[in-house]
Amino acid sequence: MDFELTPDQRSFAEEVERFLNENQDPEVFDVTRENMAQIVDTPARRAFMRKIADRGWLGITWPEEWGGQDGDGIYEYVLNEALAGRGGPQIGKGVGIIGKTLLAVGSDKLKAEFLPKILRNEVEFAVGYSEPEAGSDAASMKLRAVRDEGRGGWVLNGQKTWTTSAHFAEWYWVGARTDPDAPKHYGITLFLVPLDHPQITIRGIWTMGDERTNDVFFDDVFVSDDYVVGELNKGFQYISQALDLERFTMFSFAPIAQRLDLLTDYVKGATRDDEPMSADPVVRQKMATLATEAEVARLLGLRVVAAAEKGGAPPTTEASEYKLYATELSKRLANASMDLGGPGAQLKVGTEEAPMKGRAESTYRYTVLDTIGGGTSEVQKNILSRRKLGLPKNF
Known part of the structure; x- marks a missing residue:
């Protein structure tokens, strides 16, 4: 493969650098936060990412029918690396993990509700895989989702931990066990849950890096069928693909x-x-x-x-x-x-x-x-x- 950028790619990289120079702001950029600088956790950072959205730089690789540009991934890579080099917020979670999974397996309703908001940077997500007894082994998660036929949805009970964005995000991208009798890599389903749900409790955990992450507790949290992501009991397969994206985009x-x-x-x-x-x-x-x-x-x-x-x-x-x-x-x-x-x-x-x-x-x-x-x-x-x-x- 050719490791050098093409003239068009170099031109884009230069355009990004000019934009960052024009928008240099200590409330947005902080290299001392290391990899945690990528999260969009303050009003100033959200306003900056809206400027990124206004330039059409979110969803570069998405299909045109959903507001993207059908562009090459190298452009997203160039943009994310430039942001990371300044200690600025990045595009990874909403555009990559959630957006690309919804594009692949989400219902038309979920696509219509969330994809435009992601492209306009109007929504932040938290990702809930880890639990007290299911850290790196996400397939061991025990957060329980029980079918409620009368209301047409699921009732979630249990706990997630190490959810970094839960205290400022609007929506929770969370895995739960919907079939306890299935082998552990099956029987898991992905849900989208509003984090302001009255029966969700969020408790902060402060890390050795002076950053906040969170425990998140579910107490009879009802989630409509409309907010099931993809097929029932195939959540771990979707999580595995999303983790492949995370391992690259979130660690620039x-x-x-x-x-x-x-x-x-x-x-x-x-x-x-x-x-x-x-x-x-x-x-x-x-x-x-x-x-x-x-x-x-x-x-x-x-x-x-x-x-x-x-x-x-x-x-x-x-x-x-x-x-x-x-x-x-x-x-x-x-x-x-x-x-x-x-x-x-x-x-x-x-x-x-x-x-x-x-x-x-x-x-x-x-x-x-x-x-x-x-x-x-x-x-x-x-x-x-x-x-x-x-x-x-x-x-």
Whole structure:
């Protein structure tokens, strides 16, 4: 494959950069939030994403009949990476996970209700897969949905956890078990549920990265049949495809490149015992290794784009390869920033006199999340061992 952008793609990238320069706003862009910078959780961030929508940049790859442009995925990739490199909100969840699943399996009613709102950035979603006893193993979810024939719908009871956007989103994209007697990878159905439902309780959980996620409790929450996504009991199959999208779109490469540049600039100017740190052969080897691995991660990301263009469906193994490699590299880069920054690297982010203005310590805390969200590194290894290497499940 050709890893270089075409003239049209380069022109689009330049247009995006000009737009971002014109709309630079510290209330919208914050690289110190690392991967969590992507969420659209404030009025300023929502207003900015509406500007993105007004330019027709949401749903670039969607069919024209639903407001998209039938464009190539590389344009979405260029846009998302540019946003991520600035620490800005991104297009991944609504346009990618929810929108593309609805396009594939949603009813006409759901498409008509939600797709225009997504393209206009008028709605935010939370995604509910994880439960206290079903984290990376989403097929083990126990949130129960019981049929209510009289009202024409389902009654949901149980708990979800680690739902990052539940405290500001309007709708919950949630999986529930509709057939408890089916094998665990079957009998799960996807629902769309309004998060202001009076029988939903949301409780905050504060993470080591100074960000909020949530427990969400369902107490006899009724959901109409109109808000069932796709076919009954096929929810896990839809979730698996959506996770392939999440593993790529929600873990962009640009923040890794930005932090590598920051560390490189620091090493160029830092000294140890009155000697330039850049002259130390051990440091030089470490930086060369990180630079090489960063290029590998970038190209693995482009392979995901290329594979999606060929097959149309989310590329499972390519997405897992990228997610595993890029997020583990992100942790290694965080470790190197702490090591090379020395004791001062432990000072809190924003401390002017700290190495890299304290970015190392926040990176060190945040990057743990990246190896867990969207399926842990261990899950990605299992996917690759079975689907790419053909190894048995009990290997």
